[in-house]
Amino acid sequence: MGWLDLFGTPNSKGNKKNIKTVNKSKLVNKNTNKKSTNISKKKEENTKLKPEDKVAAIKEDFLKRQKEIENFKKKLNTFKAENNIKNEDDIKTDKNSGIQANKNKTNLSTNVKSDREIILKPSQQVIKIFDFIKNDLGKSLVLGISIDRQSNRINYSTDSNKIPQNLSKFEETLNKFLFEKTNLHLSEYLIARLKDNKIFYFQKLNDIDIVLLLDNDDINIGYILNVLKGKIKEI
Amino acid sequence: MNIKKIKQAIENLREDLDGALIATDVYPTGVGTSLAGFNSNPQATALFDRVTSFIIKSLDAAGFPGLDKYYLLDLKGNHLVVVIFFEEGYQQGMLIDTTKVNLGILLNIAIPNVQKALREAFKE
Secondary structure, X not given: OOOOOXXXXXXXXXXXXXXXXXXXXXXXXXXXXXXXXXXXXXXXXXXXXXXXXXXXXXXXXXXHHHHHHHHHHHHHHHHXXXXXXOOHHHHHHHHHHHHHHHHHOXXXXXXXXXXXXXXXXXXXXHHHHHHHHHHHHHHHEEEEEEEEOOOOEEEEEOOOOOOOHHHHHHHHHHHHXXXXXXXXXXXXXXXXXXXXXXXXXXXXXXXXXXXXXXXXXXXXXXXXXXXXXXXXXXX | OOHHHHHHHHHHHHHHHOOOEEEEEEEEXXXXXXXXXXXXXXXXXXXXXXXXXHHHHHHHHHOOOOEEEEEEEEEOOOEEEEEEEEOOOEEEEEEEEOOXXXXXXXXXXXXXXHHHHHHHHHHO
């Protein structure tokens, strides 16, 4: 498996289709609103509903829920298009939060916003760290990512087209290996010399992990471990 | 493979690291049992063979270049694990006391010396 391309082009046809569906459902709903008023009037007249009225009430309820689903689909598509989400796991999470929102009758857009914050929005600390790293390493930095350890999700990448999702559980798996067999624990870092004169650098911080792919032509391991590591920790 | 040369390489490594080498094992990749060592630890040998395999797979899945030469793993309690990776199909795992040696001696003297000596030993 190579780079996971999470930033594909959103499907514009799909969005158009959804807009049409929503407009159609709005038209249907206008009619049902009239029916709804009629039904409530009838309720006032007769406390006991006739079978025809029951059918109408069920139909009204059905159309109302259908409209809610269409609205949800529209919002989900907008969210996916805004964030260029293709990853199936992310979509599942969003769907789940949407279902939860319907159950709780809360505003869906609030839930989508909080999801976006968890998945994609890096903290101020992460932004500051990468501002420093990019400035300090310049061309030596091939790729840098940040992993939120609480959610095991990548929340920042210096290249939006390259997000190696498999690395989001790197620290967890590594520590599992170490602890299971030897009771050892990873302290601060792992550094590896790679082919093509590259360096893989993993640094563990309080709430996040930093992974850097570096070019060894311009930077050496001594600088990373004696200078860079300490500066990143200070931020 | 010349086992005498492997043992000699380990002795030279102990001298280079001047008391900082806590334990080391030379083992074939994917097998995880020691060919020669100092303060050998069979569990650690098996574990670090597995850790190397995990790192190789993670790098590959991420689309990064493959593992080459060595990796360093910083552990709690001033311990450092160094695993030297040989394309001939062997690895050497070392447990180092970081309070007794500086990084410069480890990276610029001890690792290159033992790499060169072991490569020669594997060829024979």
